[in-house]
Each structure stands twice: as structure tokens, then as C-alpha cells.
Amino acid sequence: MEHAKPLFARVRNSFVQMYFTATGDPMIRVRNLVKRFGVVTAIDGISFDVEKGQVVGFLGPNGAGKTTTIRILTGYHPATEGSASVAGFDVLTQSLHVRRRIGYLPESAPLYPEMRVREYLRFRSKLHGMSSADAAKAIDAVVSRCWLSEFVNRPIGQLSKGMRQRVGLADAILHDPDVLILDEPTVGLDPTQIRESLSLIRELSERHTVLFSSHILPQVEQICDEVIIINRGRIVAYGAPKKLGEEKAAGSRLIAEIRGPGAEIERAVGALPGVESVERQTHDGWERLTIRARGRDDVREGIYKLASQKGWGLREIRRELDSLEDYYLKITSGAMEDGRSAAVRA
Amino acid sequence: MKRVSTLAERELSVYFLSPIAYVVLTIFLAVSGVLFITQVFSPGAESSLRGLSNDVWPIILVFILPMITMRLLSDEFRSGTIETLMTAPVTDADVVLGKFLGAMVFYLVILATTLLYPVLLTIWGSVDWGMAFSTYVGLILLGGFFISVGLFFSAWTSNQVIAVVCSFVLLAVLMFLARYLGGFLSGLPRMLVQHVDVRYHYEDFARGAVVLNHVVYFVTLTALFLFLTIKTLESRRWR
Numbered sequence: 001m002e003h004a005k006p007l008f009a010r011v012r013n014s015f016v017q018m019y020f021t022a023t024g025d026p027m028i029r030v031r032n033l034v035k036r037f038g039v040v041t042a043i044d045g046i047s048f049d050v051e052k053g054q055v056v057g058f059l060g061p062n063g064a065g066k067t068t069t070i071r072i073l074t075g076y077h078p079a080t081e082g083s084a085s086v087a088g089f090d091v092l093t094q095s096l097h098v099r100r101r102i103g104y105l106p107e108s109a110p111l112y113p114e115m116r117v118r119e120y121l122r123f124r125s126k127l128h129g130m131s132s133a134d135a136a137k138a139i140d141a142v143v144s145r146c147w148l149s150e151f152v153n154r155p156i157g158q159l160s161k162g163m164r165q166r167v168g169l170a171d172a173i174l175h176d177p178d179v180l181i182l183d184e185p186t187v188g189l190d191p192t193q194i195r196e197s198l199s200l201i202r203e204l205s206e207r208h209t210v211l212f213s214s215h216i217l218p219q220v221e222q223i224c225d226e227v228i229i230i231n232r233g234r235i236v237a238y239g240a241p242k243k244l245g246e247e248k249a250a251g252s253r254l255i256a257e258i259r260g261p262g263a264e265i266e267r268a269v270g271a272l273p274g275v276e277s278v279e280r281q282t283h284d285g286w287e288r289l290t291i292r293a294r295g296r297d298d299v300r301e302g303i304y305k306l307a308s309q310k311g312w313g314l315r316e317i318r319r320e321l322d323s324l325e326d327y328y329l330k331i332t333s334g335a336m337e338d339g340r341s342a343a344v345r346a
Numbered sequence: 347m348k349r350v351s352t353l354a355e356r357e358l359s360v361y362f363l364s365p366i367a368y369v370v371l372t373i374f375l376a377v378s379g380v381l382f383i384t385q386v387f388s389p390g391a392e393s394s395l396r397g398l399s400n401d402v403w404p405i406i407l408v409f410i411l412p413m414i415t416m417r418l419l420s421d422e423f424r425s426g427t428i429e430t431l432m433t434a435p436v437t438d439a440d441v442v443l444g445k446f447l448g449a450m451v452f453y454l455v456i457l458a459t460t461l462l463y464p465v466l467l468t469i470w471g472s473v474d475w476g477m478a479f480s481t482y483v484g485l486i487l488l489g490g491f492f493i494s495v496g497l498f499f500s501a502w503t504s505n506q507v508i509a510v511v512c513s514f515v516l517l518a519v520l521m522f523l524a525r526y527l528g529g530f531l532s533g534l535p536r537m538l539v540q541h542v543d544v545r546y547h548y549e550d551f552a553r554g555a556v557v558l559n560h561v562v563y564f565v566t567l568t569a570l571f572l573f574l575t576i577k578t579l580e581s582r583r584w585r
Binding site: 076096099100106108110112115127128129171 | 363425426427428434436583
């Protein structure tokens with residue numbers, strides 16, 4: 001789309017780029033953001049940075065405060081306390097500057113059903129102050145990018161949910177914004193459409209910094225450089241998905257099935273170095289042991305040696321690591337009472 | 347300004363895509379057409395628009411203009427498109443003015459259809475074009491004020507029915523109740539009520555006089571309601 005932009009916009013963009021490369025300032029900076037609706041506190045002291053060029057996933061159960069945070073960033077709601085800036089501009093006092101640099105796809109992609117796709121995109125390009133020649137080029141570019149070419153002359157009201165989502169996305173990237181903010185871009189799509197959307201978002205991240213929210217962890221893990229997990233208005237985990245997985249998944253579990261004298265097996269295995277606790281169940285002649293190891297110690301070798309030394313039969317030994325998914329499920333099911341104490345930067 | 351005209355253009359095109367515009371046009375043209383034929387366009391009748399412009403049109407406008415303004419903002423709130431609109435690089439004032447102008451142009455289209463009447467009258471009689479001119483000035487000012495009231499209530503609710511009823515009630519109070527109450531009063535209270543009475547300010551236009559007082563009255567009230575609409579929109583961001 002670069003060719004479609006007027007000279008001044010290109011010059012402006014390269015200055016913006018130079019500024020951010022030179023200073024290393026984050027593209028999105030959020031500091032101690034608080035938003036209250038009456039007595040309800042929707043978000044409670046959120047801080048994070050999104051660096052230029054990153055894809056950041058904003059993860060949390062429904063009602064965690066994702067949409068509220070996003071609405072503050074896009075200038076739709078003002079914050080009660082705290083500050084936020086996008087591309088160096090304050091979202092409250094320099095709202096118009098921020099809005100020019102943001103491409104925003106709200107949850108459920110609201111659009112005017114009576115307008116045709118091309119007509120809608122033309123309307124939006126004019127709101128962004130693009131000339132008709134620039135707009136025409138930009139529209140062609142985003143339409144092919146979002147696989148909408150066949151549908152440009154269809155009224156939006158006739159399109160399926162997935163299609164409308166794409167029209168919303170096309171609108172968001174129309175003016176080649178520095179930052180793309182997408183609120184639940186995969187909700188209500190079928191599995192194929194979800195995969196397509198995610199790969200499109202990944203593709204878009206080559207030109208734009210992307211912040212997108214979701215309540216489904218695997219989607220976020222798949223395409224994000226960083227994840228921010230938020231629950232009840234607070235950040236509970238923040239970092240690269242892989243690192244977070246290692247950090248949050250504190251323990252591991254071993255399942256071993258051994259044939260022999262049950263009580264003795266339990267005692268001997270319990271005495272192995274690194275073993276924290278052992279539980280035993282008898283299953284058609286086999287002793288099924290569930291072993292908790294201390295930290296991330298691997299005691300599989302010890303168990304094997306013990307069994308062969310004593311002449312016990314060993315038919316299965318399996319290690320299960322707690323994943324980020326387990327941790328996330330724990331949060332979403334409400335098992336984590338106070339998020340703040342658990343917050344870490346991985 | 348370019349953004350205001352973009353927004354106005356969209357509103358105008360939506361009117362012609364939705365059934366409501368045709369309903370409104372039909373009501374307006376049917377009522378004024380029937381009255382024109384029976385009251386004005388008959389032998390011996392006065393060759394002027396006064397039969398229509400004095401009472402009939404202002405009263406029809408109380409009913410139909412809320413119908414064309416009700417969806418302006420309500421519909422954006424209901425469908426959630428307000429979020430894409432208010433996060434685009436446009437100010438709240440751009441949005442309000444754009445919507446106002448869109449509705450205004452649609453209203454002018456409705457009014458333009460009535461230009462047929464003075465033309466017909468000139469063929470079979472003579473028309474006082476000066477008076478016709480002042481009538482249209484009055485109708486444009488009156489309609490602009492009604493539209494700003496409708497737009498204001500549309501900013502308060504996502505429910506179009508509530509918006510239309512509220513604006514209808516306020517316009518009816520200003521049009522009918524004020525005059526009715528004025529009949530019971532005298533002296534200063536009467537004068538105050540008279541100033542609230544929209545028809546008192548409009549009637550001179552229908553009589554053929556463009557009086558500055560009345561022009562100022564309509565322009566200020568319209569500006570006031572547009573201002574209140576902008577403030578309402580701003581305040582909605584905080585909720």
C-alpha cells in the first residue's frame with residue numbers, strides 16, 4: 001500500500017519510523033491504567049509496552065477487561081486514571097493523532113449493512129482524509145489482501161460473519177496504520193476461517209505493530225511474540241509464550257505402571273531422590289503410581305533402574321508437564337484468587 | 347469540512363436506501379397534494395401558498411421530521427458502528443454536523459417537490475413570488491430547528507422509538523401547547539410564552555415577511571440543540 005500514499009504521508013511515516021528506531025520507545029505504552037464504570041472497576045492498574053513490529057496477544061476470559069483496555073487505546077473511552085500512548089501520542093489529549101495511526105477492528109466488526117463493500121471502504125478512506133486516487137489504490141490493495149475481490153459490490157448486510165470480519169479488517173488496514181488493534185478477530189468464525197484470519201494477522205504484522213485480543217490461548221500462542229494474560233482487570237502474566245509456559249508450568253507429573261509388591265514399590269519409589277509424593281492405585285495386577293517430582297527434576301531413569309534392579313515388571317512410564325494451557329484454565333475457572341501476586345514478567 | 351460533507355453524503359444516501367424516506371415523502375406529498383387541490387387549486391381561491399404554509403406544513407413537519415432524524419445517531423449506537431465512527435479521525439462536532447446536514451439536504455429535497463405548487467398557480471393565476479420566497483425561508487429555518495431537536499434526542503438513546511417520541515413531544519409542546527397556554531395569560535408571562543411558541547416566530551414568514559428577530563430565534567435554537575448534541579455525544583464516551 002506504500003505506493004498508494006501521498007508523499008507527505010510517506011515522509012511522515014519514515015520520520016515516525018526513524019523516531020522509534022532511534023529512541024526505542026514502545027509503539028504502545030500503557031501505564032497504571034484504571035477504568036471504573038460507576039462502582040464497577042473494569043481494569044485496575046494495567047501497565048504494558050508493545051514494541052514496534054511485535055504481535056502481542058491480549059488474553060483473558062470474557063469480562064476480564066480486554067475490550068475496555070482496547071477502547072481506551074483507540075480513544076473511544078477515556079481512562080479513569082493512568083495514561084496510555086500510541087506512537088508517542090497521548091490517547092486522551094492527542095486523540096486525533098492517535099486515531100490517524102491506529103487501525104481498529106472492534107469486537108463483532110460493526111458495519112453499515114446497507115452499504116456495499118467498496119462504497120463502505122471509500123467512505124472510510126474519505127474519513128481518513130485520503131484523496132480519491134489514493135483511496136482507489138488503497139482499496140484495491142486491501143481488497144485483494146483480505147480476499148474480498150469477488151464481494152466488493154455486494155451489500156455488507158448480505159455477507160456472512162466471516163466475510164464481514166474481513167471487511168472490518170480491510171477497513172482497519174486501509175490507511176496503512178502504524179498500529180493494528182483487533183478485538184476478538186476470530187470470534188464467531190469457523191475453524192477454516194480462524195486459520196485464515198490468524199495467518200492474515202501474522203502476514204500483516206510484517207508492516208504493522210499488532211495488538212489483538214482473544215480468549216483462546218492456542219490461537220495466541222501460535223502467532224504472538226508476546227502474550228499478556230489479564231484477569232479481573234489485572235495483568236497476571238506477561239511475556240513470550242514459550243518462556244511463560246516454562247515459568248508458569250511449575251511442576252511435572254509421572255505416571256508409572258509397575259508389577260510387584262504394592263507397598264514396597266510405593267516405599268522404594270518414594271525414597272528416590274527428587275520424588276515429592278507418590279500415590280498408588282492397583283489396576284488388574286499392576287500398580288499405577290502417580291509421582292509428583294520436585295521442581296522440574298526428571299526421575300524416570302531412577303524408577304527404571306529401581307524396577308530392573310528389583311526384578312519388577314515395568315510397562316509404562318510417562319511424564320506430563322503442566323502447560324501454559326493448564327495455567328490459563330486455572331485462571332479462567334477462577335482458581336487464581338489474587339492475580340497481582342502471581343504477576344511476573346518472563 | 348471535507349469530512350463533514352463525507353458524513354452528510356453517507357446519511358443522504360442511506361435515506362434513499364431505506365423505506366423510511368419513501369414513507370415520509372409519501373405522507374408529506376399525499377397530505378399536501380390533497381389539501382392543495384381542494385383548498386388552493388380551485389376557482390375563486392386565493393392564489394398563494396398560505397393555505398398550506400400557514401398551518402398544514404408546520405404541523406406535518408412536527409410528525410415527519412422526527413421520523414427522518416430518529417435513526418441518525420440511535421442506529422449507530424444500536425448497531426455498534428458508533429465505535430468505528432468515533433475512533434476514526436473525525437471530531438464529535440464533525441459527526442453531528444455531518445448528520446445534521448445529511449438530514450437537512452433530504453428535507454430540502456422534500457421541500458423542493460412542493461415548488462410545483464407555485465409553478466402551477468402561476469399558470470392559472472398570479473403568484474406573489476416574494477411571499478413564496480419568504481415562506482420557503484421560514485420553512486427551511488423551521489425544519490432546521492426541528493431536525494436539530496430530533497438529532498439531539500437521537501443522541502440520547504439507542505432506541506429509535508424513544509427518540510422519535512421524545513422529539514415529537516418536545517416539538518408538540520413548542521408548537522401547540524405554548525399557544526394554548528398563551529390564551530390564558532396576559533402581560534409579561536404571555537410575552538414569555540409567546541417567545542417559546544414556534545408558530546409565533548414562523549407565522550411572519552408565511553405572511554411574506556423575513557423578520558430578523560425570527561431568523562435569529564431559529565438560528566440560535568438550532569445552534570443550541572446542535573451544541574447540546576455534540577456535548578451529549580462527548581458525554582457518552584464517559585459512560
